[in-house]
Amino acid sequence: MVSIDEVARLAGVSTATVSRALSGRGQVSAPTRERVETAAKSLGYVVSSTASSLASGRTRNIGVIVPFLDRWFFSTVLSGIASALMRRGYDITLYSLTADGEQRRSVFADFLRRRRVDGVVAISIELGDEETERLRELDLPVIAIGGPNPRLTTLTVDDVAMARLATSHLLALGHRDIAHIGASPEFDIDFHIPTRRRQGFEQAMADAGVPAHPALFEPADFTIEGGFRAAQRLLGRPGARPTAIFVASDEMAIGAILAARELGIRVPDDLSVIGIDGHELGEFFRLTTVDQFPLRQGERAADAILAELESGAEAAPHHEPGRLPFELIVRGSTGALSA
Amino acid sequence: MVSIDEVARLAGVSTATVSRALSGRGQVSAPTRERVETAAKSLGYVVSSTASSLASGRTRNIGVIVPFLDRWFFSTVLSGIASALMRRGYDITLYSLTADGEQRRSVFADFLRRRRVDGVVAISIELGDEETERLRELDLPVIAIGGPNPRLTTLTVDDVAMARLATSHLLALGHRDIAHIGASPEFDIDFHIPTRRRQGFEQAMADAGVPAHPALFEPADFTIEGGFRAAQRLLGRPGARPTAIFVASDEMAIGAILAARELGIRVPDDLSVIGIDGHELGEFFRLTTVDQFPLRQGERAADAILAELESGAEAAPHHEPGRLPFELIVRGSTGALSA
DNA sequence: GTGAAAGCGCTAACAT
DNA sequence: ATGTTAGCGCTTTCAC
Numbered sequence: 001m002v003s004i005d006e007v008a009r010l011a012g013v014s015t016a017t018v019s020r021a022l023s024g025r026g027q028v029s030a031p032t033r034e035r036v037e038t039a040a041k042s043l044g045y046v047v048s049s050t051a052s053s054l055a056s057g058r059t060r061n062i063g064v065i066v067p068f069l070d071r072w073f074f075s076t077v078l079s080g081i082a083s084a085l086m087r088r089g090y091d092i093t094l095y096s097l098t099a100d101g102e103q104r105r106s107v108f109a110d111f112l113r114r115r116r117v118d119g120v121v122a123i124s125i126e127l128g129d130e131e132t133e134r135l136r137e138l139d140l141p142v143i144a145i146g147g148p149n150p151r152l153t154t155l156t157v158d159d160v161a162m163a164r165l166a167t168s169h170l171l172a173l174g175h176r177d178i179a180h181i182g183a184s185p186e187f188d189i190d191f192h193i194p195t196r197r198r199q200g201f202e203q204a205m206a207d208a209g210v211p212a213h214p215a216l217f218e219p220a221d222f223t224i225e226g227g228f229r230a231a232q233r234l235l236g237r238p239g240a241r242p243t244a245i246f247v248a249s250d251e252m253a254i255g256a257i258l259a260a261r262e263l264g265i266r267v268p269d270d271l272s273v274i275g276i277d278g279h280e281l282g283e284f285f286r287l288t289t290v291d292q293f294p295l296r297q298g299e300r301a302a303d304a305i306l307a308e309l310e311s312g313a314e315a316a317p318h319h320e321p322g323r324l325p326f327e328l329i330v331r332g333s334t335g336a337l338s339a
Numbered sequence: 340m341v342s343i344d345e346v347a348r349l350a351g352v353s354t355a356t357v358s359r360a361l362s363g364r365g366q367v368s369a370p371t372r373e374r375v376e377t378a379a380k381s382l383g384y385v386v387s388s389t390a391s392s393l394a395s396g397r398t399r400n401i402g403v404i405v406p407f408l409d410r411w412f413f414s415t416v417l418s419g420i421a422s423a424l425m426r427r428g429y430d431i432t433l434y435s436l437t438a439d440g441e442q443r444r445s446v447f448a449d450f451l452r453r454r455r456v457d458g459v460v461a462i463s464i465e466l467g468d469e470e471t472e473r474l475r476e477l478d479l480p481v482i483a484i485g486g487p488n489p490r491l492t493t494l495t496v497d498d499v500a501m502a503r504l505a506t507s508h509l510l511a512l513g514h515r516d517i518a519h520i521g522a523s524p525e526f527d528i529d530f531h532i533p534t535r536r537r538q539g540f541e542q543a544m545a546d547a548g549v550p551a552h553p554a555l556f557e558p559a560d561f562t563i564e565g566g567f568r569a570a571q572r573l574l575g576r577p578g579a580r581p582t583a584i585f586v587a588s589d590e591m592a593i594g595a596i597l598a599a600r601e602l603g604i605r606v607p608d609d610l611s612v613i614g615i616d617g618h619e620l621g622e623f624f625r626l627t628t629v630d631q632f633p634l635r636q637g638e639r640a641a642d643a644i645l646a647e648l649e650s651g652a653e654a655a656p657h658h659e660p661g662r663l664p665f666e667l668i669v670r671g672s673t674g675a676l677s678a
Numbered sequence: 679g680t681g682a683a684a685g686c687g688c689t690a691a692c693a694t
Numbered sequence: 695a696t697g698t699t700a701g702c703g704c705t706t707t708c709a710c
Contacts, residue, residue, distance in 0.1 A: 355690080
């Protein structure tokens with residue numbers, strides 16, 4: 001372990017100067033800086049993050065809390081955060097809430113309180129009151145992605161507007177008998193996203209003067225298989241079939257497309273299907289969707305936390321409700337209503 | 340920030356005793372320990388990880404290096420690591436190599452050298468010589484998952500044996516015209532996994548005295564879409580069609596099943612398909628596969644690194660070649676050769 | 679612009 | 695079993 005003293009000795013300066021030269025804080029003459037840098041490089045010196053953190057109070061480390069690691073959406077957002085943070089020289093400490101409740105408690109009660117991080121990003125987790133309070137007590141910048149939390153600074157996408165956009169697309173294609181696959185309210189974790197998407201759907205329908213039949217709603221669980229089963233129920237019923245389905249997630253929408261295929265229903269000729277998210281598989285299945293750019297959401301969150309960190313100004317929690325971008329991506333799963 | 344002195348004062352003991360009582364190292368009488376714990380709890384005291392690390396040399400933090408975050412296999416292994424490590428009170432610092440080469444260099448040259456972690460786990464990354472050397476220079480326990488690296492302690496699954504098992508399953512069902520979807524050698528990152536799986540395939544065929552036609556090999560890129568296209572080529576050719584395909588990954592195998600469906604080829608009646616991995620979508624697609632239990636691989640790696648840490652004994656790199664378990668999971672995509 | 683020196687909040691000998 | 699004390703390797707006043 002080469003330490004700062006060795007660098008100082010080799011460069012012929014004090015440790016204080018080495019610290020200044022290498023960290024960029026404080027004044028160091030150009031030649032001195034160069035000597036220090038050369039010495040550091042030749043010794044292979046890298047500052048000890050623990051010593052630096054203890055002395056300075058800064059860790060150059062951001063904690064990221066995710067509800068699941070093995071689901072596409074979260075790992076994609078995480079990926080965006082990770083690359084943006086690394087680019088700026090920050091480490092990331094990962095807190096996965098995947099497991100049991102006890103472990104989840106300990107993330108807030110212990111892990112986060114060890115002063116290992118300078119800030120926290122929470123990805124799409126519905127935080128309990130106590131959890132939110134714990135987070136606030138850390139007295140650290142916190143950015144939440146994914147749903148309005150009035151007590152935290154939040155980056156949100158407007159789920160209602162996304163759903164309206166998707167539904168409008170179907171309406172514009174002439175569809176009137178539009179079904180919706182969403183989630184039952186019991187399944188309404190994650191900031192009531194299913195509920196908000198359903199609201200958007202109903203608003204768009206109402207605005208167009210089209211009645212939304214309750215019979216044309218099917219709950220599912222946001223998986224491909226769940227979407228598949230919901231679509232089977234929807235399309236297998238006796239009586240008139242919907243001509244289009246607005247599905248509350250791409251994964252469920254893919255399931256719906258597979259169900260249609262199996263029933264011999266052609267997409268988009270006999271049935272249009274639109275999803276939400278921008279899933280990586282969307283292109284393969286030629287799925288029309290409203291993309292919410294999860295990778296960029298992660299990058300934005302990283303930028304936001306660094307901005308708070310660097311401004312030093314621990315601003316009051318502020319929200320940019322519904323400011324995250326989304327976009328209709330028309331592919332082959334939707335088409336005009338055939339006469 | 341409540342510090343150790345405040346706890347010591349409230350409990351009426353020295354800071355050393357607080358440290359001992361809370362960390363469990365050293366002797367503390369039961370009543371004293373209790374007083375300290377009560378005091379700590381009432382003050383909401385949590386040790387500062389930076390201070391503790393600097394003083395003790397232990398960080399209770401493991402670095403995990405992943406090649407990608409947004410691919411099912413890696414995020415699943417990571418998930419296994421994360422839960423096992425958290426259970427033991429360890430933090431995890433995530434190093435994603437996703438991005439450009441420069442960033443990758445800096446992980447080995449800078450990030451890992453900041454002494455932020457007690458050990459590192461590298462998931463399925465083919466490490467260059469220099470990278471391996473950097474890792475060794477850290478003088479920390481390192482566990483690599485996924486491929487033999489003679490200079491590091493490695494947890495490996497026997498890819499050749501897995502492929503043989505999969506192929507034998509098809510042979511046992513009576514198939515002889517068996518195709519293989521793998522990857523071209525150029526794509527042979529990750530410890531030559533594609534090559535090793537192909538070898539296993541060829542061995543099993545040879546052992547059964549069945550010739551493996553070169554024409555029945557199609558390279559792809561380990562994605563669903565890649566598997567789809569490879570299967571299209573394989574099944575769309577004039578002349579005799581294979582009756583079974585051994586696909587080198589579940590994602591490609593799913594693509595192959597979709598391609599067969601599209602061509603009106605029934606699975607498993609007209610075509611048997613088997614994959615490798617144990618992908619979460621396998622059940623939905625009724626895919627027969629050889630599961631390698633990635634979640635458990637992660638847990639094992641976590642256990643292994645903690646064992647090295649706690650034994651203190653920095654053992655010489657040792658390998659347990661091919662020791663990770665795998666298992667044939669028969670579902671609906673394979674069947675006996677129809678007469 | 680640079681150096682001396684006082685910590686940062688703990689842990690681990692070493693005493694007792 | 696518990697207290698005293700000397701660091702851990704840096705950063706940051708405060709002088710010059």
